[in-house]
Amino acid sequence: LSFRNTGGRCVSSPPQKETPLANAAFWAARKGNAPLLQLLLNSGRVDADCRDSSGSTALMVASYSGHCDCVKQLIMQGADINYQRETGSSALFFASQQGHDDVVKLLFEFGASTEFQTKDGGGALTAASQYGHAKVVETLLKNGANVHDQLHDGATPLFLAAQGGHVTVIRQLLSSGAKVNQSREDGTTALWMAAQMGHDEAVKVLLLRGADRDADRHDGSTALFKAAFKGHNSVIEELLKFSPSVGILKNGSTALHAAVMGGNLQTVLLLLGANADPMTPNENHELPADLTRSDRILKVLRPKVLNGGS
Structure with a gap:
């Protein structure tokens, strides 16, 4: 929210047109000019509950801007402390x-x-x-x-x-x-x-x-799954201390699949270190290795295959 100098009008019924004095009161409330505000309120020509065109009162403006003296001045002059704008x-x-x-x-x-x-x-x-x-x-x-x-x-x-x-x-x-x-x-x-x-x-x-640790959203993703996809490794390290599930989740995938899709090698290594199984397929029968073209990630997911083993 930002308070613009949109001009002030009184809330008495029917509302009066915006006046220079009401505008000055809002300016004083916003800038923290308590002596000017007091002068205007004491003149009897500015209502303590004047509102600007957005429906904000001078008390709201002073409160938003952090001006204690102005807030106190307005309250002492009878401003409605619990007034709500639209x-x-x-x-x-x-x-x-x-x-x-x-x-x-x-x-x-x-x-x-x-x-x-x-x-x-x-x-x-x-x-x-x-x-x-x-x-x-x-x-x-x-x-x-x-x-x-x-x-x-x-x-x-x-x-x-x-x-x-x-x-x-x-x-x-x-x-x-x-x-x-x-x-x-x-x-x-x-x-x-x-x-x-x-x-x-x-x-x-x-x-x-x-x-x-394993609470999932309606889409079936957990905190670990989301952190893995985003590559937030310091978060993953905290989560792994509490042994979250590294198996198939309700969304039909694993955190390791998410890590591979996210493309962060360190994340993949963290999950492998926590016994995430690279041979667990997702609901589409894809292994984590099927979701990347990164040689660096494939090397840690399929070390035997790439090294000429079976």
Whole structure:
């Protein structure tokens, strides 16, 4: 989200036309000019709940920009702290998304609620978790944010933190009771997502906290399969410590097939070292060696054949 200078209008009914004073109030809120903001609000000609053309209030703009003095000024002048614009976002959501912990604490002091959600089902905690703002996550959890919140697609704060590789936030959420194996609607778990993104530290923490190493998505792929295809070798090393399946998966293939298709020799060697069988065919009766033209990879998959043996 970006706040543009789209002009402000008052929310009194019917809405007044945009005024230079309302525009000035938004500018002051965005820039953190508290004395000017106070002057404008005290004039009685600018409503504390003025909205710009995107439906944002000056309080949202000040919260997004991290200006505590302006936030306090607007609240003292009667700004609606829990007002939501059409997307469902509130001042608390914007402050959390941007990692402004001091603003988040101030909003809570004056009665901000963690109950409000955006149109996609997200709240302040999902926003803070997605962007890895550990201090804000701690403040939100202390003030009653629900660790089990979900976007409409089923993504939890933990899932979003794993997607971004935010290890500190992952630990915080798990310590607050987040379910490590809760999946999105398509079956994707936090572990699968962290593995796909190559976040080895996140993968390590999730596994140590009980993540199911073989949890598969609706497409039948596991964390190991995805990491193998992408060549995320540090992730694979963490997964292999927990002995994941190297045999045929529900998608009709093996992690070794994925590694060969990905074309990373080191990945192929890692899986062979973990006893992946190069003679296991996929559902199309193809061996891993049938899926590559790389001599380097063929040499490790078929050493006997290439060396003139049987």
